[in-house]
Amino acid sequence: MSKVVYQGRSYERLDDESVLRCLLRNEIRVPYSCESGACQACTMQAIKGTPPPGSQDDLKETQKSLGYFKACVCRPDEDLEVALLDDAHNHKYQMEVVERSFLNDEILRLRLKCSESFEYRAGQFINIFKGDLIRSYSLASVPDVDEMLELHIKRVPGGVVSNWLCDDVQTGDRLTITGPMGECFYHETNGDGLLAVGTGSGLAPLWGIVRDALGRGYDRPIIVCHGAMKPENLYYVDELRQLVETHENVSYFPCLSDVAEGDLPAGMSLGFPNDIAFAQQPSLAKWQVFLCGNPEMVNNTKRKAFLVGASLKNIHADPFVMASPS
Numbered sequence: 265m266s267k268v269v270y271q272g273r274s275y276e277r278l279d280d281e282s283v284l285r286c287l288l289r290n291e292i293r294v295p296y297s298c299e300s301g302a303c304q305a306c307t308m309q310a311i312k313g314t315p316p317p318g319s320q321d322d323l324k325e326t327q328k329s330l331g332y333f334k335a336c337v338c339r340p341d342e343d344l345e346v347a348l349l350d351d352a353h354n355h356k357y358q359m360e361v362v363e364r365s366f367l368n369d370e371i372l373r374l375r376l377k378c379s380e381s382f383e384y385r386a387g388q389f390i391n392i393f394k395g396d397l398i399r400s401y402s403l404a405s406v407p408d409v410d411e412m413l414e415l416h417i418k419r420v421p422g423g424v425v426s427n428w429l430c431d432d433v434q435t436g437d438r439l440t441i442t443g444p445m446g447e448c449f450y451h452e453t454n455g456d457g458l459l460a461v462g463t464g465s466g467l468a469p470l471w472g473i474v475r476d477a478l479g480r481g482y483d484r485p486i487i488v489c490h491g492a493m494k495p496e497n498l499y500y501v502d503e504l505r506q507l508v509e510t511h512e513n514v515s516y517f518p519c520l521s522d523v524a525e526g527d528l529p530a531g532m533s534l535g536f537p538n539d540i541a542f543a544q545q546p547s548l549a550k551w552q553v554f555l556c557g558n559p560e561m562v563n564n565t566k567r568k569a570f571l572v573g574a575s576l577k578n579i580h581a582d583p584f585v586m587a588s589p590s
């Protein structure tokens with residue numbers, strides 16, 4: 265089994281152990297959250313040796329060339345000498361909470377202001393720190409359009425960070441964050457259309473991505489399918505309908521999975537947003553596809569989108585995987 269070298273000491277990896285688990289087992293504190301390669305909180309740098317390619321997925325090309333890798337999904341065949349990213353490589357921003365309001369019973373909108381320049385693409389995510397805990401939240405705002413950064417936070421029963429944000433964090437408070445991260449943003453291409461499918465607060469990045477595409481002059485069909493169980497779990501229905509009014513290439517399907525057919529409100533669809541999406545657009549060849557929210561929905565839809573013609577490079581997915589227990 266290969267070894268992980270950290271600060272001059274060698275640690276043997278056990279069986280299929282990741283670099284992250286090997287270091288944690290040896291009581292080396294490495295920041296981490298989702299432990300599935302999504303949140304990038306455990307990004308480290310290889311000083312000697314080559315990280316396996318899968319451990320560099322979704323990192324920027326510049327980061328890859330510097331040997332950055334995600335420790336939680338790194339299982340190297342060869343010995344790897346590694347370092348934690350220092351503050352210069354992992355800049356922490358202070359964001360002031362300037363507005364907070366609930367979009368429905370379970371989803372909080374936070375608007376944040378950064379005291380320094382913060383460049384991002386609509387749809388990317390940031391990592392918020394609560395002490396040692398780190399959680400990812402996607403950006404719903406569009407740079408140059410929205411003055412503030414916007415987050416949609418769903419309250420998770422028993423969830424440490426979402427409940428802290430929903431109950432304790434007030435306007436005027438400062439949040440420590442890193443980012444932006446992720447590849448789930450609009451890429452200018454000559455494709456035939458753009459499909460955006462999300463559940464719950466998975467609408468956050470989609471709201472940014474769709475408005476970003478429109479702002480950049482995207483004039484081919486855009487289909488937005490947002491799913492929730494009941495009408496009261498949806499949000500931004502009026503805002504999305506307004507987008508449809510002002511842009512003839514946009515269609516919007518609010519989808520409800522837990523209502524009786526007779527109780528379905530007018531203009532809403534019965535079923536899961538991914539099923540409604542495929543019914544609307546059975547072939548996705550040359551389409552850009554954006555999938556966010558419930559991990560099971562995202563991963564199943566990603567597979568199906570590929571099977572109906574979308575190329576993998578045009579499928580952008582952010583499964584909102586939960587943090588692994590610390």
Ligand SMILES: Cc1cc2nc3c(=O)[nH]c(=O)nc-3n(C[C@H](O)[C@H](O)[C@H](O)COP(=O)(O)OP(=O)(O)OC[C@H]3O[C@@H](n4cnc5c(N)ncnc54)[C@H](O)[C@@H]3O)c2cc1C
Binds near residue numbers: 303584
């Ligand atoms: C790339 C990325 C982007 C994300 N973007 C967003 C976003 O824009 N908005 C948003 O609201 N969330 C988003 N998330 C999820 C978010 O990071 C947290 O996982 C979520 O807020 C729960 O954190 P917590 O500390 O409250 O719960 P925890 O304390 O981590 O979990 C408490 C308990 O709740 C359960 N649990 C955790 N998450 C969920 C869940 N989603 N559904 C059901 N049960 C759960 C766990 O089993 C655990 O037992 C994103 C995640 C990723 C990886």
